Amino acid sequence: MxxxxxxxxxxxxxxxxxxxxxxxxxxxxxxxxxxxxxxxxxxxxxPRLQKLEELVNPERVLPxxxxxxxxxxxxxxxxxxxxxxxxxxxxxxxxxxxxxxxxxxxxxxxxxxxxKINPLNDKETIDIELQLKDLETVEKKIEKTKRAAKTGQKEAQKEYAILEKLKEGLEAGKSVRAIDIDEDDRAEFVTPLQFITDKxxxxxxxxxxxxxxxxxxxxxxxxxxxxxxxxxxxxxxxxxxxxxxxxxxxxxxxxxxxxxxxxxxxxxxxxxxxxxxLNQQTYFTAGVKEVRAWTVKVGATAPEAAGVIHTDFQKGFIRAEVIAYEDFVKYGSEAKVKEAGKLSVEGKEYIVKDGDIMNFRFNV
Ligand code: GDP
Missing domain, CATH: 3.40.50.300 (P-loop containing nucleotide triphosphate hydrolases)
Structure with a gap:
C-alpha cells in the first residue's frame, strides 16, 4: 500500500x-x-500487536x-x-x-x-493539474471507443456515454471521484482507466x-x-x-x-x-517465531488473505484456522482457545474479519 x-x-x-x-x-x-x-x-x-506480543512472546513483532x-x-x-x-x-x-x-x-x-493564504485556491490549483492529466486519458479513450460506438455496438455506446460524462465533469473542474456514475459502470469502465483524480x-x-x-x-x-x-x-x-x-x-x-x-x-x-x-483491515499471524500484522481489503476471502503473505499460499489454499482477536485475549493462548472450542476451521468462502488471527493450511 x-x-x-x-x-x-x-x-x-x-x-x-x-x-x-x-x-x-x-x-x-x-x-x-x-x-x-x-x-x-x-x-x-x-495496540493489539503489543497485547499479542505479551501473550505469545515471539522472537519478533512486525506491524x-x-x-x-x-x-x-x-x-x-x-x-x-x-x-x-x-x-x-x-x-x-x-x-x-x-x-x-x-x-x-x-x-x-x-x-x-x-x-496569499487561500487553501481553497491551492486545492483547486493542484486539482486542475491532476484533472487535466485525466482529461488527456479520457480523450484518448474516447478516440478509441468512437468507431465501435458509431457502428452501433451496444456495449461500446454505453462506454462512450460514460466517457463523455467523465470528460464533461473534468472540464467543469470536477475530480473523477466526484462525478456521479453508477457503481457497476464505474467498476467496468472507470476503474480500469486508473484516473489520478479517482484515487x-x-x-x-x-x-x-x-x-x-x-x-x-x-x-x-x-x-x-x-x-x-x-x-x-x-x-x-x-x-x-x-x-x-x-x-x-x-x-x-x-x-x-x-x-x-x-x-x-x-x-x-x-x-x-x-x-x-483505503478500506483496509488487519489480520494477524501469531507464532512463536513471529507475530505479524497483515493488511487486507475489507471483504477479502481467506485465500485472498493468504495471498498477501505469498501467492503460493493462495494458489494452494486448503483451509484456514481462525481465532477472533477477542477470544485469543480472553483465553490467552491458541491451545486454550481450542479447548474452549473457539477455533474455527474455515474454507475458501470465508470472509476475513478485522483482527482475525489466522493460520493457513495449503498445498505446495
Ligand atoms: P513543502 O515545500 O510543501 O515540502 O514545504 P516544507 O515542508 O518545506 O515547509 C515550508 C516551510 O513552511 C518551512 O520553512 C517549514 O518550516 C514551514 N512550515 C511547515 N509546516 C508549518 C506549520 O505548521 N506552521 C508554520 N508556521 N510553518 C510551517
Missing part, C-alpha cells in the same frame, strides 16, 4: 514526510526506513506498513510538463491514495507561492499549533468544499508535530502532545485515517 503526498510548494509536505519518518513512537523492532530521499515506510499503529512518497514539485502548469510536472504526475499514478497537504496556517515568514484522497489541513485541536476558518472552508467528494479531512499541526516527533523519549513526546491538547501523534492519526480511506 502506497500513499503519495502532494500539495503546492511551501505548504509543509516535506515537514510532514520528515515527521512521519521520525515517528519514533511507532516501534523499536521495525523503525521507519527511508528507502530513497522521498520514499519511506511507516508502521500502522495497532503492517504503508509506503509514503513525497511528491514534491507539483506546480501550476505541471500537466503541460512545466517544472518536472509529467514525471511527478507519473509518480502519483503509482500510488493507492493521495495525501493532499493544504496550507491552513498564517505565517509571514513562510512565503506562499501565490503571495481516494485525504486532505491534510496544516494548521498552526493553536488550531491543532479545533481547526480554524480555513479548515471549515475545506470541509465545506469537499463534502461531496469521497474524501477525508484531517487537521494536523505539521510543524509542531515534526518537532515532537524528533524527541527520543516516549513520555516526553506524550507530554508535549498533551500540552497542545492532543492524545496521540499526528503520524498515528494520519496512518489510521489513510487505512480507513
Amino acid at each position: 502506497k500513499a503519495g503526498i502532494v500539495g503546492l510548494p511551501n505548504v509543509g509536505k516535506s515537514t510532514l514526510f520528515n515527521s512521519l519518518s521520525n515517528a519514533k513512537a511507532q516501534s523499536a523492532n521495525f523503525p521507519f526506513c527511508t528507502i530513497e530521499p522521498n520514499l519511506g515506510v511507516v508502521n500502522v499503529p495497532d 503492517a506498513t504503508v509506503e509514503i512518497v513525497d511528491i514534491a514539485g507539483l506546480v501550476k502548469g505541471a500537466s503541460k510538463g512545466e517544472g518536472l510536472g509529467n514525471q511527478f504526475l507519473g509518480n502519483i499514478r503509482e500510488t493507492d491514495a493521495i495525501l493532499h497537504v493544504l496550507r491552513c496556517f498564517d505565517d509571514d515568514n513562510v512565503v506562499h507561492v501565490d503571495g 481516494p484522497v485525504l486532505y491534510i489541513c496544516n494548521v498552526d499549533e493553536n488550531s491543532a485541536v479545533n481547526g480554524n476558518a480555513y479548515v471549515e472552508q475545506i470541509k465545506e468544499a469537499v463534502k461531496d467528494e469521497n474524501a477525508e479531512v484531517l487537521v494536523l499541526a505539521v510543524g509542531i508535530e515534526a518537532d515532537i516527533a524528533e524527541l527520543e523519549d516516549f513520555e516526553e513526546r506524550q507530554m508535549f502532545l498533551e500540552d497542545i491538547g492532543l492524545e496521540e501523534a499526528g503520524a498515528s492519526k494520519l496512518i489510521r485515517t489513510a487505512y480507513r480511506l
Whole structure:
C-alpha cells in the first residue's frame, strides 16, 4: 500500500514526510526506513500487536506498513510538463491514495507561492493539474471507443456515454471521484482507466499549533468544499508535530502532545485515517517465531488473505484456522482457545474479519 503526498510548494509536505519518518513512537523492532530521499515506510499503529506480543512472546513483532512518497514539485502548469510536472504526475499514478497537504496556517515568514493564504485556491490549483492529466486519458479513450460506438455496438455506446460524462465533469473542474456514475459502470469502465483524480484522497489541513485541536476558518472552508467528494479531512499541526516527533523519549513526546491538547501523534492519526480511506483491515499471524500484522481489503476471502503473505499460499489454499482477536485475549493462548472450542476451521468462502488471527493450511 502506497500513499503519495502532494500539495503546492511551501505548504509543509516535506515537514510532514520528515515527521512521519521520525515517528519514533511507532516501534523499536521495525523503525521507519527511508528507502530513497522521498520514499519511506511507516508502521500502522495497532495496540493489539503489543497485547499479542505479551501473550505469545515471539522472537519478533512486525506491524503492517504503508509506503509514503513525497511528491514534491507539483506546480501550476505541471500537466503541460512545466517544472518536472509529467514525471511527478507519473509518480502519483503509482500510488493507492493521495495525501493532499493544504496550507491552513498564517505565517509571514513562510512565503506562499501565490503571495496569499487561500487553501481553497491551492486545492483547486493542484486539482486542475491532476484533472487535466485525466482529461488527456479520457480523450484518448474516447478516440478509441468512437468507431465501435458509431457502428452501433451496444456495449461500446454505453462506454462512450460514460466517457463523455467523465470528460464533461473534468472540464467543469470536477475530480473523477466526484462525478456521479453508477457503481457497476464505474467498476467496468472507470476503474480500469486508473484516473489520478479517482484515487481516494485525504486532505491534510496544516494548521498552526493553536488550531491543532479545533481547526480554524480555513479548515471549515475545506470541509465545506469537499463534502461531496469521497474524501477525508484531517487537521494536523505539521510543524509542531515534526518537532515532537524528533524527541527520543516516549513520555516526553506524550507530554508535549498533551500540552497542545492532543492524545496521540499526528503520524498515528494520519496512518489510521489513510487505512480507513483505503478500506483496509488487519489480520494477524501469531507464532512463536513471529507475530505479524497483515493488511487486507475489507471483504477479502481467506485465500485472498493468504495471498498477501505469498501467492503460493493462495494458489494452494486448503483451509484456514481462525481465532477472533477477542477470544485469543480472553483465553490467552491458541491451545486454550481450542479447548474452549473457539477455533474455527474455515474454507475458501470465508470472509476475513478485522483482527482475525489466522493460520493457513495449503498445498505446495
Ligand atoms: P513543502 O515545500 O510543501 O515540502 O514545504 P516544507 O515542508 O518545506 O515547509 C515550508 C516551510 O513552511 C518551512 O520553512 C517549514 O518550516 C514551514 N512550515 C511547515 N509546516 C508549518 C506549520 O505548521 N506552521 C508554520 N508556521 N510553518 C510551517
